[in-house]
Amino acid sequence: MAANSRLTVAAHALAWMALVRRNSDEYVTSERIAASVNTNPVVIRRAIGRLRDAGIVEVQRGAGAGCRLARPPESITLREVYDAVADEPLFGFHARRPNQGCPVGRGIQPALAKVYDGVDAAVRAELARTTIADLLIDVLASAWRSTVAEPASDPA
Amino acid sequence: MAANSRLTVAAHALAWMALVRRNSDEYVTSERIAASVNTNPVVIRRAIGRLRDAGIVEVQRGAGAGCRLARPPESITLREVYDAVADEPLFGFHARRPNQGCPVGRGIQPALAKVYDGVDAAVRAELARTTIADLLIDVLASAWRSTVAEPASDPA
DNA sequence: CTAGGGTGTAATCTGTTTAGTTACATCAGG
DNA sequence: CCTGATGTAACTAAACAGATTACACCCTAG
Numbered sequence: 001m002a003a004n005s006r007l008t009v010a011a012h013a014l015a016w017m018a019l020v021r022r023n024s025d026e027y028v029t030s031e032r033i034a035a036s037v038n039t040n041p042v043v044i045r046r047a048i049g050r051l052r053d054a055g056i057v058e059v060q061r062g063a064g065a066g067c068r069l070a071r072p073p074e075s076i077t078l079r080e081v082y083d084a085v086a087d088e089p090l091f092g093f094h095a096r097r098p099n100q101g102c103p104v105g106r107g108i109q110p111a112l113a114k115v116y117d118g119v120d121a122a123v124r125a126e127l128a129r130t131t132i133a134d135l136l137i138d139v140l141a142s143a144w145r146s147t148v149a150e151p152a153s154d155p156a
Numbered sequence: 157m158a159a160n161s162r163l164t165v166a167a168h169a170l171a172w173m174a175l176v177r178r179n180s181d182e183y184v185t186s187e188r189i190a191a192s193v194n195t196n197p198v199v200i201r202r203a204i205g206r207l208r209d210a211g212i213v214e215v216q217r218g219a220g221a222g223c224r225l226a227r228p229p230e231s232i233t234l235r236e237v238y239d240a241v242a243d244e245p246l247f248g249f250h251a252r253r254p255n256q257g258c259p260v261g262r263g264i265q266p267a268l269a270k271v272y273d274g275v276d277a278a279v280r281a282e283l284a285r286t287t288i289a290d291l292l293i294d295v296l297a298s299a300w301r302s303t304v305a306e307p308a309s310d311p312a
Numbered sequence: 313c314t315a316g317g318g319t320g321t322a323a324t325c326t327g328t329t330t331a332g333t334t335a336c337a338t339c340a341g342g
Numbered sequence: 343c344c345t346g347a348t349g350t351a352a353c354t355a356a357a358c359a360g361a362t363t364a365c366a367c368c369c370t371a372g
Contacts (some may be wrong), residue, residue: 035258036255036258038254078271092160096194099192106298107299107302111297112164115282115286126275129274140263142262142266
């Protein structure tokens with residue numbers, strides 16, 4: 001597992017909510033989402049909390065509580081989701097400060113920062129091309145194909 | 157520190173070798189590079205090993221041994237370096253397999269894989285825009301600026 | 313042809329991070 | 343109120359990266 005599965009979990013939860021939303025506008029519980037993602041409800045709640053702060057989902061407390069998309073899935077891009085759940089940059093700098101007595105040690109971080117900023121912008125632009133609605137369509141298509149192929153695939 | 161400082165360390169080492177190369181074509185030891193990066197020589201050797209396998213640097217063993225760029229720095233892009241040193245994808249999937257009884261659980265990974273492939277291509281295209289020669293120029297410019305500003309900055 | 317400085321790499325230690333889990337305070341609807 | 347859910351703190355466990363030690367191996371200078 002790579003360091004960050006947070007975007008995956010958040011996208012999974014949102015796709016789930018988008019699917020539910022097609023049938024009703026009810027709130028869905030963290031427990032049900034966790035059952036689909038196959039993790040603990042608290043992990044889902046942590047992700048939901050960030051998505052709530054970003055205005056992507058609405059949370060209802062009290063009895064009959066749960067969570068649902070705050071907006072149509074067509075208006076939610078993976079870039080927004082990424083910004084909501086990611087807190088570490090893709091590439092990190094030195095674990096220990098490089099030698100400041102060396103020109104390379106002194107100039108490397110500013111120089112790389114520019115490159116990494118460009119990479120970050122490219123990543124976010126690419127993620128902006130996919131909405132939760134797009135994702136749900138692709139998810140259902142993939143699930144359908146795997147259902148058809150299932151008899152031939154391993155049952156694990 | 158974010159998960160991956162490997163690209164940073166490799167770029168630092170290559171910038172150093174590019175700088176040395178401007179004055180002579182001698183081999184430089186992992187110990188000297190480590191002193192600039194401020195880490196252990198073994199960490200540098202591990203990075204060098206991958207760069208050697210990728211044909212980016214040449215390593216000479218025996219007495220007076222060390223390592224140098226195998227090609228002009230203008231011909232080495234950060235994309236090559238990234239490909240040489242990275243082994244984990246940027247985004248990971250679920251830690252535990254999602255619920256295969258749920259359409260979303262079954263279709264989410266193939267759907268996200270397409271998105272993540274696109275992101276990976278975008279990252280590498282962005283990194284391809286910078287060569288080690290470009291980086292060195294920027295490193296030296298940044299080091300120069302920080303030298304001028306040094307009297308006002310903290311001496312830590 | 314040997315002495316010595318360097319690479320290559322395995323093994324281990326340590327610190328950090330993240331997912332997983334438990335526990336519990338809090339919040340509304342019925 | 344009671345109930346079923348969220349919000350969050352606290353802790354555990356596992357994975358991972360970097361740091362370090364140790365040592366086999368290599369090659370060139372002398």
